[in-house]
Amino acid sequence: MADEKTGRFPDPHEYQVPEELEGWEEMYPSHFLFSDDRKDWEKSQFWYLDKIHAPEPMPPLDLIFQEAWQISLSQYTTRVFCIPPAQGIAQRMIGCYQYICAIAPPPDEIIGEKAALFEKRVFYVFEHYDELWDKWLTKFQALGNEMASVEVPKELPKFAPEDQVLPAPRGYYASYDLMSSFDKLADLMIKGWQYHFEMLNLTYLAYLMFGDVTRKLFPGISESAIGKMVAGAYVSMFKPEEELCRLAKLANGSSVVSAVLKKETSAQEKIAELETSDEGRNWLQEFEKSKDPWFYVSCGSGWFHHEGSWLTNLDIPFSYIRDYVIRLGNGETIDRDLDTIDKQRDEIVAKYRDLITTDDDRKAFDDAYKTIRTIYRYAEDHLFWVEHWLHTIWFSKIRELGKVLVDNGMLDEPDDIFMFNRYEVPEILTEVATGWALGVDIPVRGSYYKAKAKKRRNILEAAAKWNPTPALGVPPEEIAEPFTIMLWGVTTDRVKEWLEGMGEVKAEDVSEVKGFASSAGVAEGPARVLKLLKDIVDLQPGEVLVCPSTNPSWAPVFTKIKAAVTDIGGLTSHAAIVCREYGVPSVTGAGIATSVIKTGDIIRVDGDTGSVTIVKRAG
Amino acid sequence: MELILNFKNADKTSLPLVGGKNASLGEMIKAGIRVPPGFAVTTDSYQTFITDTGIGDAIFTLLADLDVDDVEALNNASVSIQKLMNNAAMPQHVLEAIQESYGELCLSCGTDTLPVAVRSSATAEDLPTASFAGQQDTYLWIEGADKVVESVKRCWASLYTPRAISYRVKNNFPHEKVLISIGVQKMVNSKAAGVMFTLNPTNGDPSKVVIEGSWGLGETVVSGSVTPDKFVVDKVIMEVSDKTISFKHIECVYNAEKGGVIDADVDPDRQKKCCLEDREVIELVQMAKHIEKHYGRPMDIEWAIDQDVPFPENVFIVQARPETVWSQKKKESVIGKKSGYQLLMEQAMKRIKIS
Known part of the structure; x- marks a missing residue:
């Protein structure tokens, strides 16, 4: 496809980034860079810009999620549930942008071995989905709570506190607490991401299967029709908004509360004003109940530290609530009737089913539908718990560490910690811990890290103004990896479009x-x-x-x-x-x-x- | 003897009397579909005409030993028959019945000289599957009782064009068994018109309605003289999945000077403009679904949008017939006997070609 006639994507080893980005390589772990040792393999693969997970230049510490999914997504396909001809998805960075590659199928004998495992393991998951989901949620919530309870030392004490020494020495002190808190957080984040894909690959596979069946029955059926048949209303991802509706309706029952919420003041001012009345305090109590976990929802995708969450930007949920309270006051209905949405979906499915002309096809359609419906809610449910809830906990904990580094003269601002990747942060923390241990008046290299953070911010800013090539390398002839097809929508047409876009338009x-x-x-x-x-x-x-x-x-x-x-x-x-x-x-x-x-x-x-x-x- | 049958009183049982097209219009009216009003001049009227005037025997004698491969003989026979029919006077009670029905139609539409379409609908006794589509004449924009009567007679005569004669001989339809009914229907002064199918004719997708339409009367779409706008609409979620706006250079319209319809050039600013509003598309799809449900099979439908009437009363169905291409295919399972797990396994083994 990518021959001389149709044009080709740049060779990843020769692709040039703008000079304002000079020094970008040192922001990321070296295994994320195209490298000479892997040159032949890298040149023969097809790398495309991952706009879903990395639509903007990647701050170094936020790369931890990418690093984690590269491993987790891939291992479920290759080693755990064993989707026979599919391999994993590899990642590389170029000029602060992430490129990914669905690796070509393995040799036939591996495909055969995987097929046997697939049958045994995957069908089991479908048969036991509900109980597996309960188990998943239980262990995931435990993991998130564990992360939330990791103690980051607020400060490094002048002397170890008495209770850590007498009557028996604890044996480890603030230096260890500081270093190990990040290690624990990072460890839990990697583990959370291992859980993330537990049933997701199978969800996507089932979705592709159902899409394929419906397209065979109705050759011109649209993606939106398939989506409408599959999507459910009762999923965690929609819960934050439901909570807003609940709070707005509660407020609507009290003229005092609704009057405050309708004001164009900040969330802080509203909270302060609500605190002054019983009704206001009652409402705030309800607000607190909704907050964890539902307002841990990110204002963005959850993939970047600077997106913030509703929790860190209370003005956002309060402004949504304000809209809702006003609309309720005008007699409008605000919430989506979830039963109706589910009923409408069932009607749509029934109508398509009625159009099927043979009994065998109806049976196959029913079976395919049951299969996807069994597992589909995982796609929306896991998303809230991992990308939103867990990531929000992570960001708030990392900011606590950032603050310690600012207090110890290593950084200008807490968020500067995100300018260092997960292998560099331990080094900074170790230097601070070392300084503390060595005694008083010990110099640390704050200016070195501050300058580095500043330089990296500039690089990221320059990268944001740059439009990198949509793809690198040689397009493959076929793709077997379900995420590549479904999530990134890589198709012949898409690759062609990218190629056409390569010209000087x-x-x-x-x-x-x-x-x-x-x-x-x-x-x-x-x-x-x-x-x-x-x-x-x-x-x-x-x-x-x-x-x-x-x-x-x-x-x-x-x-x-x-x-x-x-x-x-x-x-x-x-x-x-x-x-x-x-x-x-x-x-x-x-x-x-x-x-x-x-x-x-x-x-x-x-x-x-x-x-x-x-x-x-x-x- | 029933010389005239109002569409309102026709249904599929009236097929021998009014022919397929007119029976179908009656069926749709019964099903609550908006169809322009009109009546059928029945096959009884035609038979009365050829019997009472005595030309029937003469016609069949002329055709008895005709070699249809002898072009000159075929043409001569056709010309002789046309002459016979032209010269024969329409029996008075048939004439009056047509004039009276036309008068009533005009009255019901609140006008003296209602423009009508006069269409032939041939039918063969005991041969319900015989198709004579497109062999007989249609006259558009006919105004006044005299013109209507004249057009009915011309439609009758069209049963004996060389092409129609030859077709019957080659397909072993005895001339005596083939009858003709004429539909007289209020003309839709159409802004746009065309055809639609209750499945996608290109791939047989039963979840789609495919509409083709162009400016003016539907004749340009039916005859293929214009590349129509095309809409592919999902029957369930009612989304337009494909919309192609074509370059529509001519339209079939009424021309007062000529006193009939002509193919006129379309104004440049309308040539590339979509001929249907979104709500009209949706209304058509609703009607198509209704018609398909009523007949219990995929249908091929002609429609027209009247420019003198407000939406949605302006959306008319002027014809509906069973779709033949996909409907005649044997109904085979496209998936086969497969469980959800088998399908999942198949999907897991799949590789998507992307070159």
């Missing part, structure tokens, strides 16, 4: 981009391009959201926007699901939308045909 010359028609309807309005997920606060009502990808914690936003466009979106893209829920037109997987559309451009989103037209450029 200027962003301002493009007037139309194409993607999946993922939620029906047509809408026109000013674009709001959010490359960085934290910028969501800039979004104004009536705008068209244009972003790399979205997730359900943005759900309340979807009542404000006219339409949504995403660069990336496989078969279960969150933007698509949420847009359909709210009847907002959307085009997902539009590839280059965030690079060719600028905030303020008037764009038309056609969710029926999958095209996004730039009607008028911003002045």
Whole structure:
């Protein structure tokens, strides 16, 4: 495919990054770099930009999640549940962007061995899904609670406290606590990510299977129709929003509380005001109940420290609650009737089923449907618990460590800790612990780390302005890896598009981009391009959201926007699901939308045909 | 003897009397589908005409030993028959019945000279599967009782074009057994019109309605003289999964000067414009689903959108017939007898080609 005629993607070993990024390599562990020792293998693979997990330049410590999923996702496919012809997904960094590669199938004898294991292990999971999910959630919550209880020393005491020495010495002190707290946190994060994929590969596989069956029965069936048949309403990912509705309705019962919540004041001011009345305090108690775990939801994907969560940006849930309280006051209904959503889904399934003409096909359809429905909720449930709940706990613990480093003169700001990767953080902590142990007036190299953090921030900033190539290396002839097909939507068409995009087309010359028609309807309005997920606060009502990808914690936003466009979106893209829920037109997987559309451009989103037209450029 | 049958009173049992097309219109009216009003001049009327005037015997004698491969003989026979029919006067009671029914139709539409479409619907006694599609004449935009009567007669005569004669001989349909009924139907002053299928004719997908439409009367779409706009709509979730807007250079419209329909050039600004509004597409799909359900089989439907009537009363079905291509295929399982686990195993072994 990638021959001289059709063009080819750059060779990963020769690809040049802008010079402003100089020094980017040292931000990441060396096994993440394309390297001469692996040159032949790396050149022969196909590497594409992972816009789902790494839509923006990667802060070094946030790479821990990537590092963890590379191992975990891959091992479930290759060593645990053994999807026969599939291998893992490898990662590399170039210029602060992550590229990934679905590795070619193993030799036939391995495929045979894996097939036998697959049958035995996978079918067992489907037969015992409900009990396995309960076990999963129990152990995962225990893990998160363990992480939350890791004690980061607030300060390094002048002398070890009395109770650590007498009547019997504890034997280890603040130096150890400091160093080991990060090790424990990192250890638990890696372990949490091992759990993350426990049933996910099988979920995706089942989804692909069901999609395939429905496409055989109804050759032109759309992804959105398949999504509608499979998606459930009662999933953890939608729970944060349900809690907001619950709190808004509670507030609506008290004129005192609703009056405070309707104000345009900050969350802190509202809380302070609510504290002054009984009704207010009662409501705050309910708010506290919702907070853990539901408001641990990230404001973004959960993949980046700077996204923040509802917990760290209370203004966000309070502003959503404000909208809801106002709407309730106007007599509107605010919550989605989940039973109705489930019922509508069942009706859709029944209608398609009615169109099937033979008994065998109906039976196969029923069986395939039962298989995917058994396991599908894992796709939405695990997401809340890992990417949102656990990551939020992690970020808050890491910030505690950051603060210790600031207090000890190593960093300017707590968040600077995220500028160091997970192999470097122990080194900084060790230096602080060493300094403390050595006595008083011991110099530490604060200026060295501060300068490094600053330089890395600059590199990341420069990288954010750069549009890296969508792919590197040689496109494969076939793909067997379920995530690659489903999550990243890598298809022949997509690869072709990427190849076409390789030419010297200027962003301002493009007037139309194409993607999946993922939620029906047509809408026109000013674009709001959010490359960085934290910028969501800039979004104004009536705008068209244009972003790399979205997730359900943005759900309340979807009542404000006219339409949504995403660069990336496989078969279960969150933007698509949420847009359909709210009847907002959307085009997902539009590839280059965030690079060719600028905030303020008037764009038309056609969710029926999958095209996004730039009607008028911003002045 | 029933010379005229209002569409409202027709149904599938009236097929021998009014032909397939008209019976189908009656069926749809019964099912609550919006069909332009009209009536059928029955096969009894036709038989009365050829019997009472005595031309029937003459016609069949002319055709008795005709060699249809002898082009000159075939043409001569056809010309002689046309002459016979032209010269024969329509029996008075048939004439009056047509005039009276047309008058009533005009009255019900609140006008004196209602434009109508006059369409032939041939039928063969005891041969319900015989198809004579497209062999007989259709006259559009006919105004006034005299013109209607004249058009009915011309439709009758179209049973004896060289092509129709030759077709019957080659397919062993005795001429005497083939009858003709004429549909007289209020003309839809269509903004846009076309056809639709209750499955996707390109791949047999039963979950889709495929609509093809263009500006003006539907004749340009049916005849293929224009590449129509195309809409593929999912029957269940009602999403338009594919929408192709074509370059539509001509449209079939009424021309007052000529007193009939012509193929006119489409204004440049409308050539590349979608001929249907979204809500019209959805209304058509709802109707298509209704019709398919009523007949219990995939259907091939002609529709028209009237420009003089507000939505949704402007959306009309002018014809519906069973879809033949996919419906005649043997119904075979596409998946086979497979359990969910077998399907999962198959999926697990799959490799997706991407080149």
